[in-house]
Amino acid sequence: MNYKFSEKVMSLKPSAIREILKMTADPNIISFAAGNPAPDAFPVEDIRRIAHDILDENPIAALQYSITEGYVPLRDAVKARLAAQGSFDADRDDVVITSGGQQASELSCKSFLNEGDTLIAESPSFVGCLNAFKSYNANLVGIEMDDEGIRMDLLEKAIKENPNVKLLYLIPNFQNPSGTCMSFERRKQVYELACREDIVIIEDNPYGELRFAGEDIPSIKSLDKDGRVIYAGSFSKVISPGMRVGFVSCAKEIISKIVVCKQVSDVHSNILAQMICHRILTETDFEAHLSHLRDIYRRKYSIMAKAIRENFPADVKVTEPQGGLFIWAELPERINMLDFCKKAVENGVAVVPGTAFMSRETDKTNSFRMNFSTPTDEQLVKGCEILGKLLK
Ligand SMILES: Cc1ncc(COP(=O)(O)O)c(C=O)c1O
Incomplete structure (x- = not known):
């Protein structure tokens, strides 16, 4: 054949x-x-006990179809955590639970890119998301980094030289694969450039909570005044990658498009896994x-x-x-x-x-x-x- x-x-x-x-x-x-x-x-012990309790107390809710936006108590817990970190604006933003952080970036790309539009990423960058972007026939442009993150001179040049630069995909914390952490100064410069050039930023942050030295740096999302930053998070590296629970926080207008795309993709993320994540966040000593x-x-x-x-x-x-x-x-x-x-x-x-x-x-x-x-x-x-x- x-x-x-x-x-x-x-x-x-x-x-x-x-x-x-x-x-x-x-x-x-x-x-x-x-x-x-x-x-x-x-x-493991918390997950075993919580899964048992959920299936004992509320089995049908955990096994039934659910809503695309995600399990409401988990969304609320995520909003509270993000708000405390400056990555959620209660008046402007909303949160959707995704099947891992990768889906958050993929659905963002699906919401914005026409074939041939340009997406700029750090080079090197996370291969899973790069492949997701490629699958939309995006013009993918990689920009070298220095010790402080993506190089501004090369970024400005690439924006001038490429057609319809719509999205900038960045992993500011402990970048995969380089381990680089973008400085606060660079985050501000990137955000200001995105404002000038009217580009939407996808800020992918699966590793932010795994800082083992130095001080936390505010997210790019925390600098966002006009709703141009899509923040993708994940429980993969802090609870379990196999549970496939991540989330996206961004302006409600973008969220409504992401929800439609997600409905087409997988209806909703695994509800039992969402319920477990919620109880881990709220009933155990997560810190x-x-x-x-x-x-x-x-x-x-x-x-x-x-x-x-x-x-x-x-x-x-x-x-x-x-x-x-x-x-x-x-x-x-x-x-x-x-x-x-x-x-x-x-x-x-x-x-x-x-x-x-x-x-x-x-x-x-x-x-x-x-x-x-x-x-x-x-x-x-x-x-x-x-x-x-x-x-x-
Ligand atoms: C930068 C980056 N983004 C997203 C992901 C995907 O994570 P998830 O399991 O949440 O889909 C990974 C996984 O390694 C990653 O390194």
């Missing part, structure tokens, strides 16, 4: 990360390739849980950072994130990154080649991503020793 797939789908490639993750099913491979929460970061997660990741990061210092040659540049789950390593010219990633997996360590995070396949990078949340402490050390030997 000669299937005539759509052009949109023909341009999509299986995620390089998913392909590498397949290899990591081999128990002999040390995987620095995933982006999963640490096994001891899940509030203590977050603090526990930060302790786990601070410790794991410091183990990997030390192992890198002791094993990697000095000409390999690595980022020093203050939160999140990833370290980004840039190789010197003498080493070919793709050859290195291949050799690494042959020697028992999987990392993700930087090419997986580029907006366009032709964009060059000599970097790769390492994750410190999923491996055991021993694997963090042993994996860095193996990579260090290869690099030397």
Whole structure:
């Protein structure tokens, strides 16, 4: 059979990360390739007890169809949390529960982009959302970052050079994959530029609550005066990615479009999972849980950072994130990154080649991503020793 797939789908490639993750099913491979929460970061006992209580007390509500906007008590709890962080304006905004944070970004893109419209993202950026944007045949433009986030000079140039720049997709906190945290100054500059050029910002923030060093920086959404920032959040990294619960906070006018798009996509997000998230937020000591997660990741990061210092040659540049789950390593010219990633997996360590995070396949990078949340402490050390030997 000669299937005539759509052009949109023909341009999509299986995620390089998913392909590498397949290899990591081999128990002999040390995987620095995933982006999963640490096994001891899940509030398993709370989830078990709450799920049991819900199915005991209110089974039909948890199993019945529900409304697209999401479980109202969860929406209210999310609004209260976001309002306290400055990322929700009760007069102007509303919140919709989504199936993970990725759906929030995808539905935003679906609401705004016609084929050929331009979406600008940091380069590198999160491959899941990049693929979602590509599936709408967007003109995807990647802009390099420096230590403070997306580079303003290149961003201004790209806005001038590309047609219909409608959306700017940014991950200001502990960016995936680079680990970069955008400075407050840069957030203000980006917001002001978006106002001047009439561009809508998608602020994707799944890692903001995983800061293990330094001070919190206000969101871009907290600077928003005219309703141009769409804030995407997620419980994936702080409760469970498998439950697929995220949320979007933005102006009611945008929310009404997102709701229609979501109805078409999946009717509503898993209601039992939404009810569990609500009770975790409101009936357990969620702040203590977050603090526990930060302790786990601070410790794991410091183990990997030390192992890198002791094993990697000095000409390999690595980022020093203050939160999140990833370290980004840039190789010197003498080493070919793709050859290195291949050799690494042959020697028992999987990392993700930087090419997986580029907006366009032709964009060059000599970097790769390492994750410190999923491996055991021993694997963090042993994996860095193996990579260090290869690099030397
Ligand atoms: C930057 C970024 N956005 C969104 C997501 C998707 O998260 P979710 O599981 O909430 O869909 C991820 C997951 O790794 C991510 O790194």
